[in-house]
Amino acid sequence: MSLALVCMSHSPLLEFGEPPADVREAVDNAFADARDFVKEFDPTLVVSFAPDHYNGFFYELMPPFCIGYAAHAVGDYDTQSGPLDVPADRAEALAQHVLDQDIDMAISRRMEIDHGAVQPLEILFGGIDDRPVIPIFVNGVARPFTSMRRVRLMGEAVGSHLRELSERVLVIGSGGLSHDPPVPQWASATPAQRDMLLNGRHPTAAARAARQQRVIDTAMQFARGEAGIKDLNPQWDERFLDICGSGDLSSCDALTPDAMATDAGNSAHEVRTWLAAFAALGAAGPYEVTARFYRPIPEYIAGFGVMTARGSQ
Template sequence: MTLALVCTSHSPLLEFNDPPPEVRTEVDRAFAQARQFIEDYEPDLVVSFAPDHYNGFFYKLMPPFCIGLEASGVGDFGSSAGPLDVPSALAEQMAQSVLDQGVDIAVSLEMEVDHGAVQPLEILLGGIATKPVIPIFVNSVAAPFAPMKRIRLLGEAVGTFLKNFDGNVLLLGSGGLSHDPPVPRLEAATGEQRKMLLGCNHPTAAARSVRQQRVIDTAKAFTRGEAGIMDLAPEWDRQLLDILASGELEQLDAWTAKEMAATAGNSAHEVRTWVAAHNALKAAAGQYTVTSEYYRPIPEYIAGFAVTTAVSVPKTAGLTETAVAAGTVRA
C-alpha cells in the first residue's frame, strides 16, 4: 500500500480574473506537474478533503466534518455539476472506522459539493467522476471551528483506516492558504443573507450570479489595492508550508481559529484540509516527503496560492529534481 498527496489552493477566479501572463504560466506549470505526478502514481482511490462555501452545508445543520457516501457537484462558478463516483460501501467503512477511533464525523447520502471540492478534481483528474472519490467535508468557513488538534486527529483516523486499503490512494487537500474573499459570514449577515446561510432556501441561479459577480469585482479591486478585505499573508503561508513539509504537524495544534483568521483571513481556515490530508498521509505511511511545492501570493485569485505534492516515503535530502526544475520557492 502506498499513498500520495496533492494539496492545492482553489479559486473560482482562475476562470474569471487573469493575473499577469507569466504568473498564469507558472500556475499552469504547477498544475501540470501535479497532474503528471498523479498520472505516474495511478491512484485507485482518491480521498478528498475540501471545504464548502454555503453551497452544500448550511447553518441549519453545520457539522465540523462529513463523509459523503454519495455526492454531487452543485455547479457554482461554472464548476462541474452532477454525481461524483463515490465508492459508497468503502466510504461507509471509513466513517465507521473514523468514529471507532474517536472522531465524531457525520455522513451524508446526498452530499453537495461546490468548487472547493470540484475544482481540484477537474484540474488534477480531468473531471468529477474520472476516479472513485471519497469526499470529506471539513468546515472551513462557518464559525465555530473545530480546534486544529481535532483536524489533525481527523486526518490521523482517515490515514489509519487507509492502511488496510489494497491499492494506491491519492489524498487531496483543497483551499487556502491565506485569503479573505467575500464569503458571507453570519456575524455580518442580515435578513436574506442570514436565510441563505441557514440554508432555508437553496441559492437560486440569480443569487449565485450576484455572489459570483461580487467575488470577481472584489478580486479586481483587491488587485488595485482597493478592496476592503484582508491582505494576503505570505509569511504565514511560508510558515505553514514549512511545518507541513517538516511533518511535525503537532506544532499546528497551538494555532487558534481566532489567530488564524486575524493573521491570514477568514478563509485561511481552508488550510485545515491540508493539515488533515498531510496527517492522513503520515498516519498511513509513518512519514512522508514533500516532493514539489509552488507558492505565490496572487491577488487576482484572492489567494496565497500553493500547490504541493508529497509521497509516503522516507525523507531524502531536500526536494526532488522535478521540484527544483519547476521553480519552487523553497531553497
C-alpha cells in the same frame, strides 16, 4: 497499500481573474507537474478533504467533518456539475473506522459539493467521475471551529484506515492559504445574508450569478488595492507550508481560529483540509514532499499553493 498526496489552493476566480501572464504560467506549470505526479501514481481511490462555501453545508446543520456516501457537484463558477463516483461501501467503512477512533464524524448519503472540492478533480483528472472518490467535508468558513488538533487527529484516523487498504490512494487537500474573500460572517450578516447562510440551497440562476459577480468584482478591486478585505500574508503561508513539509504537524495545534482570521483572513481556516490530508499521509509513515509551489495572487484573492508528496511505503 501506497499513499500519495496533492494539496492545492482553489479559487472561484481561476477562470475569471486575470493575473499577470508570468503568474498564470507559473500556476499552470504547477498544475501540470501535479497532474504528471498523479498520472505516474495512478490512484485506484481518491480521498478528498475539501471545504464548502455555503453551497452544500449551511447553518441549519453545520458539522465540523462529514464523509459523503454519495455526492453531487452543484456547478458553481462554471465548474462541472453532476454525480461523483463515490464507492459507498468503502466510504461507509472509512466512516465507521474514524468513529471507532473516537472522532465524531458525520455522514451524508446526499452530499452536495462546490468548486472547493471540484476544482482539484478537474485539474488533476479532467473531470469529477474519472476515479472513485470519497469526499470528506471539513468546515472552513462557519464559526464555531473545532481545534486544529482535532483536525489533525481526524486526518490521522482517516490515514490509519487507508494504510490498511490494498489500494493506491491519492489524498487531496483543497483550500487556503491566506485569503479573505467576501463571504458573509453570521455576526455581521444582514437578514437576507443570514437567510442564505441558514439554508441557501439551489439558488436561482440569477441569484447565483449575482453572488458570484460580487466575488469577481471584489477580486478586481483587491488587485487594484481598493477592496476592504484583509491582505494576503505570504509569511504566514510559507510557515504553514514548512510545517506541512516537515512531517511534524503537532505545531499546528497551537493555531487558534481568532489568530488565524487575524493573521491570514477569515477563509484561512480552509488550511484545515491541508492539515487533515498531511495527517492522513503521515499516519501511514514518513513522507517526502516532491514539489512545492507558492505565489500570493491578489487576482485570485489567495495565497496560492500546490504541494505533492509520497509516502515511504
